[in-house]
Amino acid sequence: MNDLISKIRNRESKIGIIGLGYVGLPLSIRFSEEGFKIIGFDIDEKKVKLLNDGKSYIQHINEDDVFSMAKNNFTATTDFSRIANVDAIIICVPTPLDLHNEPDLRYIHGTLENIKIYLQENQLLVLESTTYPGTTEEEIVSFIEAIHNSKLNFTIGENYFVGYSPEREDPGNKNYTTKIIPKVVSGYTDNCLELTKALYDQIVDQTVPVSSPRVAEMTKIVENIYRAVNIGLANELKMVADKMDIDIYEVINAAATKPFGFTPFYPGPGLGGHCIPIDPFYLSWKAAQCGVDARFIKLAGHINTYMPEWVVKKLTNSLQKEKILFNKAKVLILGIAYKKNVGDYREAPSLKIIELLQAKKIKIDYYDPYVPTLAPTRKYNYKMSSVKLSRDLISKYDMVILVTDHDIFDYDLIKKNSKMIIDTRGRFNNKKNIIRA
């Protein structure tokens, strides 16, 4: 173990990072900046090729960083036998929900199967994927301890080490980079914790050790539950304020002047991305297993999931008020991405909004410079491309609906030329032809 610690400190250890997406890629770049040798593993051959060519496939990740990493100390591969050559393995695979909104650990299980026969004594394995409390112990520790073959027999904490350290990436947030964000670290045993901490101490300014993987797993989920619940609350308050003819944005901004005890959260057309709409259900599922009902999580889920419908209802009510038949109506959606200034549209509410509008035979176009074309997702298969925004074009639509408030949008142009705007982001002032939704 002490050997491994000094190899880590002297940058002589080789790091294997499994899953080269929104978490694994910036993590690889960070290790590369600190002079480590990194092997990046992914099952997607296209990604592997792009990265080895020094190209970034994530809009907010700088191509220069990928290029310099690929030139210096990083190789991507689909060949999991190379796990045998690394000192530390970090798993950054997705942890989505299945069709019943229950944890889907297939990528973790798949990874363990892929690496199983290549594991070596005295490696450190760390999971970064967000998951319910107990996963590291129940899934990873037991899996590794169950491996018996002619030469190997692992005892965690003695000849193999397992840790959990949740990712805290905030894609597109330039104030908080991987290096600056404090990192929670944990280990299955004291030795495991010491090694995990030593590893991350090389690449982040501050590690935060906690007493068990369970605590670290819960920590990450609690962070995202806090967001899901407070966004849900903002959405509920939006619906209440709407009935009372009160501008919820004016209320939230006034409340935000309280210098203590209040943090503003804003309503919107619904949750998106790979964290906030998903992670909370990992805890509610586990809680149910333990016989407790996680009611806040469920309520936030209900309200946030309802938002696209509510927004569409505001839009269709306005069409009816204007006496425009749905099958003659033309609507322009502004913004497809799930949050502003990024191109990521995983779980984006815009996709659901399109579905709901199309079901009513309303003709739709969209404009989003970060999403030139809509690729098929697990749920949807739209054949659409972004329009090019112009004065003439805007004025042809009966309604424009602002779904994602990218900063690059020309809001003046939009305001001046739209017949009517459905504003789900509070970006426009509450005026005659602006409808808050």
Place this chain on the structure above:
Amino acid sequence: MNDLISKIRNRESKIGIIGLGYVGLPLSIRFSEEGFKIIGFDIDEKKVKLLNDGKSYIQHINEDDVFSMAKNNFTATTDFSRIANVDAIIICVPTPLDLHNEPDLRYIHGTLENIKIYLQENQLLVLESTTYPGTTEEEIVSFIEAIHNSKLNFTIGENYFVGYSPEREDPGNKNYTTKIIPKVVSGYTDNCLELTKALYDQIVDQTVPVSSPRVAEMTKIVENIYRAVNIGLANELKMVADKMDIDIYEVINAAATKPFGFTPFYPGPGLGGHCIPIDPFYLSWKAAQCGVDARFIKLAGHINTYMPEWVVKKLTNSLQKEKILFNKAKVLILGIAYKKNVGDYREAPSLKIIELLQAKKIKIDYYDPYVPTLAPTRKYNYKMSSVKLSRDLISKYDMVILVTDHDIFDYDLIKKNSKMIIDTRGRFNNKKNIIRA
């Protein structure tokens, strides 16, 4: 109107403050510091006498401040005819809930009846009490406009002015005094807003004008809903963590190291005080009237109200585990006040905890230096006084339950001499004879 503004700016206007409690008293002191003449109105003759004698009856309000105010420019009275002599009237009366958890505006109505025949043209009347959106317009404006008599006929915005400016007091918070906390101001008309703003600009560093009393009313309630919901969430997460054998305080403190997007809230034995347990129901009541269900408010209410029971269950489970019969058990409650370092026990969960323990025939004492004796409340009538804490005394109790974590408590003494501690505040480390609840 301009006359009134210049009178205010030149400190020539006389201010009438109705309701001299947790809000009205510090507000009177603040106006007094700025050199205004103040008449304080209250229906409680005892309070009036104490204040005129320069004495404070609220533990965290400095007696020197009251003394100097009474000496210089403040008189308290129960005689509402003196309303005729003031330029501005500020109403700071309580807005509690009735037995059905619905808004009880009796103190506002009582005040209006008391002052009705003494109102004069060109007065400014401002409500500070927390209440549901619409109150100022529906209750105050209509009441005043309905006053017709031989000489008077009020038109709000022309010869009478009505505003709403929610109090934002945080009793005992020394970092944020009345002067420093920005104050939301609103008026029924533009003139009303201008006057209300001019008045408060004299005593606070920053006023925050909003477009209507309704928005200002909603703002204050949203601030407190945010707290009630997040404390409710922390309490739910506490119950979930408890089942998973996870220390919720370790989790919250680890999550709090995230430098963006997370604000820590801590669980506890239940809500107390005059704001957080009450205000949210003002909105849910009004929302129901408008046909919307405020589900987050209700859920937070359920969970927070359930806390005393949950805490008592943890205590009685421990007694059973230790094989101590309830009717032989002796329990010491540490802290009666609803929050630390104050003596206020309005709506405090300790009162409910005493009720639940006594119903099980458990013998109870309490220790709280800020609450020497328990005066009768609307719901409870306990004849108890605080014990004097000593090594010998503590060791006589089967269990000690920390309900309020006052900083003046001698935690070392408590820890060393208690047989068992039920800790509802996460103040003690999770050890063998410490039970988190």
